[in-house]
Amino acid sequence: MTQIDQAVDIREGEELDVAAVDRFMKQAVPDLEGVPAIRQYPGGASNLTYQVDYGDRSYVLRRPPFGKIAKSAHDMLREAKVMRALKPEFPYVPDIVAICDDHDVLGCDFYVMERLKGIILRQDFPADFELSEADTRKLCLNVIDKLVDLHSVDARATGLDKLGKGPGYVQRQIGGWSDRFRKARTDDVGDFEAVMGWLSDKMPEDIAQVVIHNDYRFDNVVLNPDNPFEVIGVLDWEMATIGDPLMDLGNSLAYWVEADDEGAFQMLRRQPTHRPGMLTRNEMVAYYAEKSGVEIDNFDFYEIYGLFRLAVIVQQIYYRYYHGQTRDKRFAAFGHAANYLEKRCQRLIEASEL
Structure with missing residues (x-):
């Protein structure tokens, strides 16, 4: 059986107050006993995720x-x-165990959820996780299917329809991400003005208003260790x-790096989309259109938007590193990544028929 995803030692400066976590956990789950063992998941560059274990009970x-951090x-x-x-409408979401808005506990809002014990594919397949090309394609299709399933959820049935602000989502995203970039720009990163101008000029109307994940990729998907084709979370x-x-x-x-992409893009790869059998970006779009019934005539705008948005996220993180607000050395090269993404967007714009 392939190794289940595990937490590791906590990064320096990101330790939690074990006694405070213990008090909170025992209020939320009264039958817990002992002192928790707390470790940290190494992935992710935004929110911090920890594994909290009481013996064989894991959260x-x-x-x-x-x-x-930015207010919103x-x-x-x-x-x-x-x-x-x-x-209730999308069973792959982990159960929430407890929510805390009392900053006296850890100095911030946080929540605790069930731990889904499974395989998470990060930059490369685990050493003992070998799939044929046909099986890799099957896995890839199953992961895309869950995104299609999410987009078909009845938002009103969940009550999440109230999250939306109505028509104009595309316009709000381009305006919002452009504003965020300008606020997070550092002197060593390009200005993205040509990219932002093109996106603003080429905005299509919204095609629908559905529940969207906004960060759907392999390292946010949990696979069944006994059947790695099955998405369990x-x-x-x-x-x-x-x-x-x-x-x-x-x-x-934006995260979908193919085997024959240029070296600079390969350096940004954080999921095993380069493996033989993985769909290409064009195949992804065609498959999504087929499964969802959505007609897609030209995907250029959405591809360039995704890369620009990724650049803004990267730049926001780099801004914190650049100004000494985080010491995490993983972020030292994020300015170079933002500059590369600007060039990639510009090349796609030059080639676009929009």
């Missing part, structure tokens, strides 16, 4: 990053409430909302 705690970002309470509302609902499904697909494709 996951999610909190925002340390240091100064890293909203743990919103994420937990979205998950609770969505769970979808994680990281921080940016979930009501919006345009093709914008969601564009976000996913």
